[in-house]
Amino acid sequence: MRHVHVRAPGKINLTLRAWPPTEDGYHPLETVFQAVSLFEDVVARPADEVSVEIHGRGSDLPTDGSNLAVRAAELLRETAGSESGVHLTITKQVPVAGGMAGGSADAAATLIACDQLWGTGLGREELAELAAELGADVPFALTGMSAMGTGRGDLISPVMSRGQYHWVLALQKEGLATPDVFAELDARKDLTRSSSENAEDDGGATIKAGGEVVSALLSADPLILARTLHNDLEEAALALRPELGDVLAAAERAGALAAVVSGSGPTVAALALDAPHAASVADVMRGAEVASEVQVVTGPVAGARVIEQVGRH
Numbered sequence: 001m002r003h004v005h006v007r008a009p010g011k012i013n014l015t016l017r018a019w020p021p022t023e024d025g026y027h028p029l030e031t032v033f034q035a036v037s038l039f040e041d042v043v044a045r046p047a048d049e050v051s052v053e054i055h056g057r058g059s060d061l062p063t064d065g066s067n068l069a070v071r072a073a074e075l076l077r078e079t080a081g082s083e084s085g086v087h088l089t090i091t092k093q094v095p096v097a098g099g100m101a102g103g104s105a106d107a108a109a110t111l112i113a114c115d116q117l118w119g120t121g122l123g124r125e126e127l128a129e130l131a132a133e134l135g136a137d138v139p140f141a142l143t144g145m146s147a148m149g150t151g152r153g154d155l156i157s158p159v160m161s162r163g164q165y166h167w168v169l170a171l172q173k174e175g176l177a178t179p180d181v182f183a184e185l186d187a188r189k190d191l192t193r194s195s196s197e198n199a200e201d202d203g204g205a206t207i208k209a210g211g212e213v214v215s216a217l218l219s220a221d222p223l224i225l226a227r228t229l230h231n232d233l234e235e236a237a238l239a240l241r242p243e244l245g246d247v248l249a250a251a252e253r254a255g256a257l258a259a260v261v262s263g264s265g266p267t268v269a270a271l272a273l274d275a276p277h278a279a280s281v282a283d284v285m286r287g288a289e290v291a292s293e294v295q296v297v298t299g300p301v302a303g304a305r306v307i308e309q310v311g312r313h
């Protein structure tokens, strides 16, 4: 039967700086993303309506019009003036509400899959615009690899990277809602103010921070990258979920080069030297029982791409 199978990666934020929200409620960001080898697989099959079923993690996620993949299919259908439907089968590896943009990866994969299935003829640029409409992290899931995100995090500039980095991810069963973490950041006015004052006092400082990661990624040296990891949302995530302090401490005790909360959390990403080191850090972290699951991944990996296509439109 005709179908298109697209795979899109989850991400971690190597650095993330946030400024107070603008009128639209969004916080201007400067972040460097890296796509890592936890994937969302989306298979799109022709159907009369738009529908979705979810396997793997998140089988309790909504499958109605509030599902981001359903919204992606509907937005593409509207934009392309198509009357086609699709049945989406999503197999999730990326944690739900984990700060790794799993839902955004679903949306990015759905855009590519439906574009192929329906032969809409939209270019990559138009798809990227639709992606930004769907959510701040969706454009990066299309691009993958390593990239700088500005604006809401949706303005993507690819960043050169050499080598493969080995990460140990500490996942939590209970997710954190991104708006809650940003709201906590705002409530912690002092923090917000000091972050923005830093930016005003020395406009070069944040550019330098982003620039440091960019040159670290060129070095292919995890010891250099380790020194640049930073997340302005970390304190807010820790305030909402104090146990994350134990996860960061466990990563340090396990010998990770550095550890950081990814995006709005609660996933913690710990950087290792190489694959054997990552395996040993993961073992120690599992033993520490601070996470519901510990996974070893590598990055950077490609953005949303077609894995298999059977039949043509």
Ligand code: C5P
Pocket: 021, 025, 026, 027, 028, 029, 134, 135, 136, 137, 151, 152, 153, 178, 179, 182
């Ligand atoms: O764009 P997305 O729907 O993924 O964003 C979810 C929520 O995260 C937004 O409604 C907003 O509360 C918060 N957010 C933000 N600033 C950003 C990105 C997200 O405040 N740059």
